[in-house]
Amino acid sequence: MSEVLSSTVASIQPIDAEAVAAAEAAQAGLAKPAGALGVLESLSAQLAGIARTCPPAVPAKPAVGVFAGDHGVLAQGVTPWPSDITFVMCNVFQQGGAAINVLARAAGASVTVVDMGVAGPFAEGPGAEGGAELVSKKVRPGTADLAKGPALTRDEAIQALEAGIEVANTLIDGGADLLITGDMGIGNTTPSAALIAALTGTAADVVTGRGTGIDDEMLAHKTSIVADAVARISADADGVEVLAEVGGLEHAGIAGFVLGAAARGIPVILDGVIAGSAALVAQKIAPASVGYCIAGHRSFEPGHRIALEQLGLRPLLELDLRLGEGTGAALSVPIVQAAARILTEMATLASVMAGGQ
Numbered sequence: 400m401s402e403v404l405s406s407t408v409a410s411i412q413p414i415d416a417e418a419v420a421a422a423e424a425a426q427a428g429l430a431k432p433a434g435a436l437g438v439l440e441s442l443s444a445q446l447a448g449i450a451r452t453c454p455p456a457v458p459a460k461p462a463v464g465v466f467a468g469d470h471g472v473l474a475q476g477v478t479p480w481p482s483d484i485t486f487v488m489c490n491v492f493q494q495g496g497a498a499i500n501v502l503a504r505a506a507g508a509s510v511t512v513v514d515m516g517v518a519g520p521f522a523e524g525p526g527a528e529g530g531a532e533l534v535s536k537k538v539r540p541g542t543a544d545l546a547k548g549p550a551l552t553r554d555e556a557i558q559a560l561e562a563g564i565e566v567a568n569t570l571i572d573g574g575a576d577l578l579i580t581g582d583m584g585i586g587n588t589t590p591s592a593a594l595i596a597a598l599t600g601t602a603a604d605v606v607t608g609r610g611t612g613i614d615d616e617m618l619a620h621k622t623s624i625v626a627d628a629v630a631r632i633s634a635d636a637d638g639v640e641v642l643a644e645v646g647g648l649e650h651a652g653i654a655g656f657v658l659g660a661a662a663r664g665i666p667v668i669l670d671g672v673i674a675g676s677a678a679l680v681a682q683k684i685a686p687a688s689v690g691y692c693i694a695g696h697r698s699f700e701p702g703h704r705i706a707l708e709q710l711g712l713r714p715l716l717e718l719d720l721r722l723g724e725g726t727g728a729a730l731s732v733p734i735v736q737a738a739a740r741i742l743t744e745m746a747t748l749a750s751v752m753a754g755g756q
Contacts, residue, residue: 460577583649607625
């Protein structure tokens, strides 16, 4: 590992068990039946563990990082959409008209688009009013074709991981206290399926989905490509090696984003299957990083369920979303904030009973 990656991984500690226990005890004393708030209770305890104190502060400055890249495997016909849609959508993000812009505004979150490997050139800088800032961390203009060999070199994978760490640090240094993963990359469900298959030991036909709506013939072809690519990976491959073999540049950026958030003690909401597969890479590199992850939703892609099971995460929402961009994660921001508010603002049963006497 490089110095940046190594030092980041070394900084990641398990979430604080004493703060988790304190939150669980506090929940038991609130003015409600035990367990009545369901997942909100476990989420509030996780937030306390991340903050290493109880009650945790309510996240007030969420920030979305949309990591974008193109994919050489598009040459194999795994999607009917052309690769230039990635470039087009990044421009839409900057103009403020994409779904993630709308949902981020609703959640009070900023949006930063990170060019990890888009084929087209971009100028860094702020977007239009209500639009996203664009930051260039371009490693290369798209990955190599994973059907023919490694998608990235090991050095490129490390560079991309470090870029994600840098973006996390920049946002946190700017005051962000809740990070949200987003992605953009036509064809990126193919490397996502390959990462999930490789890192969970699940068969390609179980984790490979229709992505943007491909037909049966294209799905069979896509599944075959995933199976063949995963078969190249040695059983003792580390997380960086798996990422380099079959991952995308946005996957690497998101994995680094997760590692960076964990190292700084900041919760990160994962979006859909792309984020789930990237979080598996982060887990392989630094297992404790998963403690800082919250599954914003479960997407329609079949591999996402497998990824979440491996990560041990329960999704907050299930709305059959399949867009990406960070949309499902952004929708879950109010739920995360509400979980923290419960510990801060809700009356205790003892105070209620005393007041009623």
